[in-house]
Amino acid sequence: MSLHVGEIAYTNTLPFFFELDRSSLEQHGICITQNVPANINHMLASGELQAAAISSFSYGKNEKDYVVLPDLCVASAGMVHSLLLFSKVPINKLEGESVALTTSSETTVHLLKIVLKRFYQVTPCYKQEKPDLANMLTSHTAALLIGDDAIRERHADAPYVYDLGQLWYEWTGLPMTYALFAVRKDALESKVEEINMLHQSLRKSYLRTAADGYRQISRYLERKGMASLSFWDMYFEALLHQPTSKTEQGLLYYFQLCYEEGFLEREVPTLSKWRPTTSVIKYKQ
Numbered sequence: 001m002s003l004h005v006g007e008i009a010y011t012n013t014l015p016f017f018f019e020l021d022r023s024s025l026e027q028h029g030i031c032i033t034q035n036v037p038a039n040i041n042h043m044l045a046s047g048e049l050q051a052a053a054i055s056s057f058s059y060g061k062n063e064k065d066y067v068v069l070p071d072l073c074v075a076s077a078g079m080v081h082s083l084l085l086f087s088k089v090p091i092n093k094l095e096g097e098s099v100a101l102t103t104s105s106e107t108t109v110h111l112l113k114i115v116l117k118r119f120y121q122v123t124p125c126y127k128q129e130k131p132d133l134a135n136m137l138t139s140h141t142a143a144l145l146i147g148d149d150a151i152r153e154r155h156a157d158a159p160y161v162y163d164l165g166q167l168w169y170e171w172t173g174l175p176m177t178y179a180l181f182a183v184r185k186d187a188l189e190s191k192v193e194e195i196n197m198l199h200q201s202l203r204k205s206y207l208r209t210a211a212d213g214y215r216q217i218s219r220y221l222e223r224k225g226m227a228s229l230s231f232w233d234m235y236f237e238a239l240l241h242q243p244t245s246k247t248e249q250g251l252l253y254y255f256q257l258c259y260e261e262g263f264l265e266r267e268v269p270t271l272s273k274w275r276p277t278t279s280v281i282k283y284k285q
């Protein structure tokens with residue numbers, strides 16, 4: 001029986017996947033599917049996947065069914081460079097204006113709503129749209145893009161561009177966690193070896209890419225032509241892929257605000273973490 005795993009098809013999670021030996025994982029029954037966060041979130045919630053990198057918001061929504069894979073996250077303490085609000089007016093003038101939200105996000109759409117309401121006291125009208133900036137700005141005053149869609153448009157000709165990681169940090173002094181890895185509780189018993197293997201492989205990939213200062217990944221991305229080597233250097237330097245007590249504090253505060261705003265039905269006071277078992281791991285990379 002296989003373990004179906006979801007990979008977020010954005011550069012911010014690449015360090016966990018870049019060094020994976022996918023064919024070896026497949027031989028051990030671990031099959032990886034790529035998609036944008038909103039779709040991966042849905043596939044894990046429906047049981048189509050058993051483990052995945054998901055929007056942190058989606059963990060908050062489904063926490064009774066999930067455990068978090070420890071030591072893996074996508075977070076930043078300040079600018080993140082790929083969660084961008086493009087606006088025709090200053091952020092504090094968005095009251096009653098129309099704001100387009102990318103359909104691919106769950107964490108950042110709620111983060112934006114919190115930042116605008118709690119920190120700037122403005123409540124625009126929100127509408128979900130496909131991540132196409134030109135179209136979004138034709139019929140809306142501002143538009144939120146995430147991930148590689150935001151990176152591609154980072155020099156777009158919008159009068160105001162705001163980085164959501166920076167706004168959250170300025171107001172809270174805390175890091176924000178955008179994505180984490182979750183496993184369905186109903187897969188824990190039957191897939192223990194595969195989960196162990198997956199966890200070790202993701203950690204190993206991250207540690208290898210970080211050990212060379214993200215050099216190999218950055219060169220690979222530069223060759224793909226989306227941005228320069230210096231952009232990728234800056235990008236990976238800003239991202240945190242290893243949780244700390246501070247990133248956890250920031251995430252729990254975000255969940256608290258999501259609950260207070262009615263985005264989450266239940267409070268999420270702690271993260272329930274999967275504990276790696278000590279059973280012999282057959283897999284070697």
Ligand SMILES: C=C(O[C@@H]1C=C(C(=O)O)C=C[C@H]1O)C(=O)O
Nearest residue numbers: 037055082105106107108147178
């Ligand atoms: C840092 C980012 O975080 C992403 C934002 C997500 C969201 O808003 O739901 C989900 C996964 C993350 O990969 C990014 O998109 O660049």
